[in-house]
Amino acid sequence: xxxxxxxxxxxxxxxxxxxxxxxxxxxxxxxxxxxxxxxxxxxxxxxxxxxxxxxxxxxxxxxxxxxxxxxxxxxxxxxxxxxxxxxxxxxxxxxxxxxxxxxxxxxxxxxxxxxxxxxxxxxxxxxxxxxxxxxxxxxxxxxxxxxxxxxxxxxxxxxxxxxxxxxxxxxxxxxxxxxxxxxxxxxxxxxxxxxxxxxxxxxxxxxxxxxxxxxxxxxxxxxxxxxxxxxxxxxxxxxxxxxxxxxxxxxxxxxxxxxxxxxxxxxxxxxxxxxxxxxxxxxxxxxxxxxxxxxxxxxxxxxxxxxxxxxxxxxxxxxxxxxxxxxxxxxxxxxxxxxxxxxxxxxx
Numbered sequence: 115x116x117x118x119x120x121x122x123x124x125x126x127x128x129x130x131x132x133x134x135x136x137x138x139x140x141x142x143x144x145x146x147x148x149x150x151x152x153x154x155x156x157x158x159x160x161x162x163x164x165x166x167x168x169x170x171x172x173x174x175x176x177x178x179x180x181x182x183x184x185x186x187x188x189x190x191x192x193x194x195x196x197x198x199x200x201x202x203x204x205x206x207x208x209x210x211x212x213x214x215x216x217x218x219x220x221x222x223x224x225x226x227x228x229x230x231x232x233x234x235x236x237x238x239x240x241x242x243x244x245x246x247x248x249x250x251x252x253x254x255x256x257x258x259x260x261x262x263x264x265x266x267x268x269x270x271x272x273x274x275x276x277x278x279x280x281x282x283x284x285x286x287x288x289x290x291x292x293x294x295x296x297x298x299x300x301x302x303x304x305x306x307x308x309x310x311x312x313x314x315x316x317x318x319x320x321x322x323x324x325x326x327x328x329x330x331x332x333x334x335x336x337x338x339x340x341x342x343x344x345x346x347x348x349x350x351x352x353x354x355x356x357x358x359x360x361x362x363x364x365x366x367x368x369x370x371x372x373x374x375x376x377x378x379x380x381x382x383x384x385x386x387x388x389x390x391x392x393x394x395x396x397x398x399x400x401x402x403x404x405x406x407x408x409x410x411x412x413x414x415x416x417x418x419x420x421x422x423x424x425x426x427x428x429x430x431x432x433x434x435x436x437x438x439x440x441x442x443x444x445x446x447x448x449x450x451x452x453x454x455x456x457x458x459x460x461x462x
Contacts, residue, residue, distance in 0.1 A: 115168040115169075115454075116169070116171075118171035118173070119168055119170060119171045121172075122170065122171045122172050123170075123454065125172075125211070125212050125215060125216070126152060126208075129148075129208055129211050129212070130145060130148060130149055130152075133211055134148060143306070147200070147204065148204050148207070150351070151200075151201050151204040151205065152204070152205075152208065153351070153353065153455065154201075155175075155180075155183055155201075155205065156170055158182075158183050158186060159174050159175075159179060159183075162179075162182070167454050167455070168454050172212065172216065172218065172219055172222075175205075175209065175222060176222070176225070177222070177225035177226060177228070177229065180205055180226060180229065181229060183201075184198050184201065184202060184229070187201060190376075191356065191378065192241070192378050192380075195232045195233070198232060199231045199232060202226075202229060202231065205226060206223070206226045206227065209222050209223050209226050210223050240384050241374065241381055241384060242381055242384040242385040242387075242388045243372060243373060243374055243377075243381060243385050244372045244385075245389060246370065247366070247370055247372040247373040247374075248385065250366040250369060250370040250372075250373055251269065251362055251363065251366045251373060251377070252266065252269060252270065253366070254362035254365045254366050255269075255362060257323070260327060260328075261358075263323070263324060263327060264324065264328065264339065265358045265359075265362070266320070267320050267321065267323075267324040268282065268339060268355060269359065269362070269382065270316075270317055270320050271299075271313070271317060271320075271321070272379065272382040272383070273386050274313050274314055274317045274386070275299055275301060275311045275313065275386075276311075276382070276383045276386040276387055276390075276403070276404060277299075277301050277311070277383065278303070278379075278380070278383060279352050279355055279356070279379040279380065280352060281301050281302065281303055282301075282338075282339065283337070283339060283349065283350055283352065283355070284302060284337075285299065285301070285337070285339070286334060286335055286336060286337055286338060287329060287332055287333070287335070287336050287338060288335060289301070289302075289338070290338065292313065292318045292321055296312065297313050297318055298310045298311055298312045298313065299313060301405065303405035304405070307405060309402070309403070309405045311403065328340075337349050337350070341354065352379075355379055356378060356379060359377055359378060359379055360376065360377055360378065362377070363375075363376065363377025363378075364377075383404075387400060387404060390403075
């Protein structure tokens with residue numbers, strides 16, 4: 115790291131660890147959102163400029179770079195308009211903070227204000243995959259390898275619960291209640307609202323295989339999903355899950371064209387919701403199950419396409435997609451470089 119990079123990352127650290135919690139008094143979830151946004155932006159800059167994280171400085175944060183990043187969110191990561199606008203708001207807030215402490219950055223604040231917020235489309239387009247596609251996707255990981263055993267269970271649980279990516283990453287062992295006649299998971303959604311989501315018996319079988327390897331002796335406060343680095347456990351990042359889901363999606367698409375060409379986590383939520391709605395689940399119940407505060411948010415599934423409406427009328431019930439079984443064998447170690455992110459507050 116050079117002098118410019120060190121000065122820049124000190125501003126990042128102070129923004130995340132002092133300004134947001136102590137001066138603006140924002141919630142832990144809001145800080146997490148800002149941290150995720152900056153991590154993602156810096157990762158994009160590293161990939162685009164072909165540089166290491168430690169080489170990033172204030173000069174790399176330009177209007178053109180931010181606009182390209184926002185376009186990348188929509189075209190490559192398939193983020194919705196609201197997510198795109200939220201990321202822009204986070205970057206603007208960070209730039210304003212930096213501008214107040216670095217005269218050279220004040221022009222950036224004005225440049226970012228000129229980037230317009232996008233308006234939401236009148237009709238939402240739901241991207242989801244078929245139950246046949248799900249089977250192909252779940253066949254991609256090799257459960258004999260530790261990371262792929264984790265990846266397999268993550269995708270199974272994500273589909274079964276229709277949880278958002280971050281909701282699943284926030285789960286602790288204390289949120290898992292898979293004993294008894296009515297097994298369920300406690301999921302905390304937007305606004306810290308919790309909901310109890312039942313799970314299928316096959317999912318519990320996969321959980322037991324997963325827990326035997328990843329949680330042989332853990333406390334209830336431990337994250338259900340984590341990564342290991344240098345002998346320590348750390349919360350898994352959304353980037354990590356998006357990366358392996360995209361990889362498995364590409365492999366599955368090569369053998370089954372029903373699998374989306376670019377698979378991303380939220381499609382599991384949309385697909386499960388569409389499959390349940392097609393099977394006759396009432397919208398009111400679906401809204402509660404998904405954690406939607408307003409029924410209007412759930413109406414996107416009712417308006418998705420006419421084929422869905424026809425099938426929902428024709429069949430009263432539907433057999434849920436098969437969830438493949440697996441076993442564990444060899445162990446692989448995960449390796450990524452996170453020293454700079456830890457030092458400068460980009461990791462909790």
